[in-house]
Amino acid sequence: GAVVSQHPSRVICKSGTSVKIECRSLDFQATTMFWYRQFPKQSLMLMATSNEGSKATYEQGVEKDKFLINHASLTLSTLTVTSAHPEDSSFYICSAPSWGTDTQYFGPGTRLTVL
């Protein structure tokens, strides 16, 4: 199947700093990518839809100024957590649909810990 990568796999940062997470589709183009967040012992929650060449669409309750999304190319979307706080500590996962296969592929996730 298609491959989606994320970088970094884990990051620890101090409160108040910003953290950038990259999501890449390695062997297919993705005009749309999705960002999910998962807290411990909970299910995945969709945060936003990343659209190549246009603004991201955020789910209700997700602060767009805090979670900046940039879909720079057909294979790269980035999520920047600005002014991170301990409550932003979570597992962030991206995904990209492979339209020809009606299948969505997920990245391995990024574990963010804010001290």
Added chain:
Amino acid sequence: DAKTTQPPSMDCAEGRAANLPCNHSTISGNEYVYWYRQIHSQGPQYIIHGLKNNETNEMASLIITEDRKSSTLILPHATLRDTAVYYCIANAGGTSYGKLTFGQGTILTVHP
């Protein structure tokens, strides 16, 4: 996405078939049934999907009832590496594809 209901946990002996049920009684005619699994601290992995007909691939089989109100994911010969949380999701695809609504899933534990 239509609401899906899954048992919170199931056990299976290694080498035996694991049958994971999913109820989706309000599924729309254009909604597919997707199955994903998530092994601890990893991103979800696609397993299989179907609309009406039963489907089989190298990982699993998907059996959908004729009225499409429920389905069963079958792992024919479960191994310890199949221990994971399994998610059943109803999604219409098309422009809504990708905005997957994850429930709590079924925690499958495969025992030696």
